[in-house]
Amino acid sequence: MGQVMTEQPENFPNILTQRLRLRRFEPKDDAGLHACIGDANLVRYWDFSACRNIQETRSWVRILAKTVNPDDAVAWAVAVKETDDCIGMVNYHHREARSRRLEIGYILRAEWHGRGLMGEAVQGVMSHCIRKLNTHRIAALIHPENGPSIRLVTRLGFTFEGGPLRDYWRVGETYMSPMVYSFIAN
Numbered sequence: 810m811g812q813v814m815t816e817q818p819e820n821f822p823n824i825l826t827q828r829l830r831l832r833r834f835e836p837k838d839d840a841g842l843h844a845c846i847g848d849a850n851l852v853r854y855w856d857f858s859a860c861r862n863i864q865e866t867r868s869w870v871r872i873l874a875k876t877v878n879p880d881d882a883v884a885w886a887v888a889v890k891e892t893d894d895c896i897g898m899v900n901y902h903h904r905e906a907r908s909r910r911l912e913i914g915y916i917l918r919a920e921w922h923g924r925g926l927m928g929e930a931v932q933g934v935m936s937h938c939i940r941k942l943n944t945h946r947i948a949a950l951i952h953p954e955n956g957p958s959i960r961l962v963t964r965l966g967f968t969f970e971g972g973p974l975r976d977y978w979r980v981g982e983t984y985m986s987p988m989v990y991s992f993i994a995n
Contacts, residue, residue, distance in 0.1 A: 821877055822941065824885065824933040829926060831885035831899060831933055834874040838886050839867045841895030844918045851916060854952035856978035856985065873898065879942065880906060887917065887930045896921045899930045901938055901947075909945035911938060928961055935965065939994045946994075950974070950987040959990070967992045 824831040834842070843866035845851055849859040860866045873884040881904050887897035897917035904911035913934060917927045938944040951958045953973055973986035 822879075822883065822937055824937055825890070826929045826933045828890055829930055829933070830888045830890050830893065831930060832888055833877070834870050834884065834886045834895075834898075836867075836870065838888075838895035839863055839870050841918065842866055842870055842873075842886070842898060844920075845897055845916045848919065851919060854955040854958070854985075855914075855916070856980060858980055873900075876900070880904060885930075885934065887915075887926070897927065897930070899927075899934050901934060904942070904944075906942070909943055910948065911942075911944055911946075912948045912950060914949075922957070928964060931961065932965060935992065944994060947992045949990045950977070951990060952985055953988050959988075962990045962992075965992065 821833045823833070840863070843860060843863050846869060847860045847863070847866055852859045860869065873886075876882050876884040882900060882902040884898060884900040886895045887899055888895050897915065899913065899915040901911045901913050913931065915927055915931055917930075935947055938947060947967075948970075949958070949962050949967060951962065967990040970989040970991050972988035974989065975986045976984035977987055978985040
């Protein structure tokens, strides 16, 4: 894992990487997050439909700002360190502390793709989860056609475990069948 610093103002685990600041969502993040979850092309492999307008995204930002339950889930705004502009989101969810496992999810604005930023963000969250939460197993459920996401987790040391999990996600009236990748901490 790369060098990662964790700050915890107000009990929120801010994470600093070389180029990014992973922090709590704020109202100023509406437009940045909307560029992600309002883009049908970016969320086509996710387990929900794209937000139809900025008001829907604003509701998501309010929910994500409150998603700070280390026993279950934490969502971070992925912000450029120099400007603090929100360019994406990374989270962990479905945490089972007793079994020391959780799942991760992530999304990045299209214009920021191809720069290694999401790998940096996910690596920061992985490091936090392993060091601070004593996580042993981190899973990523990925649509089989999402090649960039599969390549990202593979570069980070995840291995293919199985799938597809038939009709696991429902989006509208359509079902999707993701693959399971996992990282086991030593």
